[in-house]
Amino acid sequence: MKKSIIFLFISVFFFVSGLNAQVDDDFEKFKKEYEQGINQLKQEYKKFVEQADKEFADFLKKDWEEFQLFKEMKPAKTPGPEKLPVFDKITNVIPTKQIAIKKIEGINQTENFEMKPRMPIPVEVSKEDKLKHRFITFNFYGSVVQIVMPPEMCEDFNLSVSEKNIANYWEKMINQEYNELISQILKLKSDFNLNDWGLLELTKSFTQSVSTNKNTQRLLQWFVLTKLSYKTKVGYKDNDIY
Template sequence: MKIFISLCLVISLAYTVSYDEWAKKQNKKYDTYKANQDRAFANGLKKSWKEYKLKQNQTRYKKTKPNKLPSKNKETKKRAADIKNSKTIKIKPIKKRKIKDLLKKDIKLLNKDMLVGISFFGTISQVAYNKKFDFFINDISKNTIAKFWFDFSKKDYKPLIRQFEFHFSNMQLNDWAKYQFVYKMGMKFYSNKNKANLFTWFVLTKLGLDTKIGYNTQQVYLLSGISHKLYQVSYFYINDKRYYVLDPTGRAKNLSNIRTYKTSYSKKLQELSFKIEKPLKFENKILAKKYSFRYYKKTHNVEATLNKNLIDFYHSYPQSDYKVYFDTKVSSLTKDKLLESLRKIIDGKKEVEAVNILLRFVQNSFEYKTDQNHFKYEKVLFPEETLYYRYSDCEDRTILFSYLVKNLLNIDVIGLKYKDHIASAVALSSRIKGDGYKVNGKIYYVADPTFTNANIGETMTKYKNKIPQAIY
């Protein structure tokens, strides 16, 4: 029996040693593969550079949005038949969810490490930085950029990358926030825009994101493939693929051309996406907002809680496809308070009337002003931004209204885009008398959050005979 046990132990130990040796060999093979890949990429960077002319999408509209839109002095008389045929809605109370605190990470400082911290939209974040990551670059050329990549890739950068991944996960950062975070940390490390862009390029590429570096005279720029359109941001094409010039402000630089390379570090690199599929988690800087609106002579009050740090983050956002705004995840802080406040008003109402109440809230709680008059440039607002600012225009209200309908009533909503205007359309569960469009087999009734005092089914006169583009 003892002999049998001893024999098993010997076999087990032999197997363990064998596995450990195999694992070491595999890791060594992988390290060799990565080193060869970095060397080949650095060599490629010395060769295949080309100058590209830059373009820019300025606006989504064929015509300038009107400075003033028509409104109805009086609310349309309620149609008894529409209300009678509409189902009664029942919404469960929206419980305030406990938001998990951001994790605090104990950072072990190794030999010659120093702790470097930044305030990232109100959230203090620290990483261990080593002087070995310092680098010198004076003249900007394809050779100096290639040398940067080759030299940096030989350093032990993996622990630094893992620290970034922790912060990304902790704050639930999307790709735009990841770029901002790495760039801001790079500026803290090097106090130099060219160095910060080179560092950001290296880190994001190693994280598997499709970024390139380019330069114009002696200024370095970060370039990226994006999975959707951006507006007011310079771009160019490589092999029919669009690359944008990224900047922390979210706006385009006044560039006419840029030099960059065609080669790719890896075919597996992923395009960036600026969609917000998880609510971002920043430290809270609380703002309490109150709104008041009237619906058929009755005044209603609504409350919302906002995080000013999140509003500041949105202000830096590149102007993106409408889908980015329509599908964004609102923070629990704002969602819980706002939806519960509105739920108390519409719970037990007929579906048609509930939609009209939400329309009236958006129509009458904010003043109308175009982006050009408000921000001096076209800027689509996220729902929380519309709740924050005094002024908003048609697209901002449409995005907020759509969010409310989907999250309170669980009804399908689409956007209706005209040459100089955008409205909503709602797929009610019953037929009503009013303007509507059939899309994918469903009837969607016009619901315009900018047409003050209008109900569902009512279209502004100037758009009555216009066929809009459906956004869904």
């Protein structure tokens, strides 16, 4: 009887162990298939973005449509009165009474408050990224903000303004690691609870801190807003970009 109980216990032990091993194998198989599916989706999305960026760069190289910046506004031709009305002075008007204002005596007390500058919003960056990235620090409505970006994206646009050179600028930017930059700006938008206008001002302050070159500022802001899914347009006249 005792031997039978021991044999039964050993059988149950090996059965449970085998069942656990099978469950672990099934889980690892599912986990592997899931990760492969996620990686495949990421690769497909990456190819889609790269193809869209390439098509947009090709579009920029084509002849641009001329745009009239200031169109003359013609006055309306609706008929008006033949004789302009003349103002008649109002008579027999009872003068208004001035109401005496009672002054409320309050406590005249002032306190001195010390205004301390806000600390910069921290950005988590690894030691390796510190060596290959540039830190952009600027003031945004009283808060010190710091953004990390590749140094290649900070280079000035010193070329002559043309469709081809603007398209080349776009191609240069899409070949950089710009996703982290966009993620930081989106996080700042959430931290500051900004609407679209606030985000526009944030990107403007950011680009002005990157470069003092006006064309560089506008091209960089155009690129960032486009990658933030805003329908932005860029134009130029002579050697100035708008």
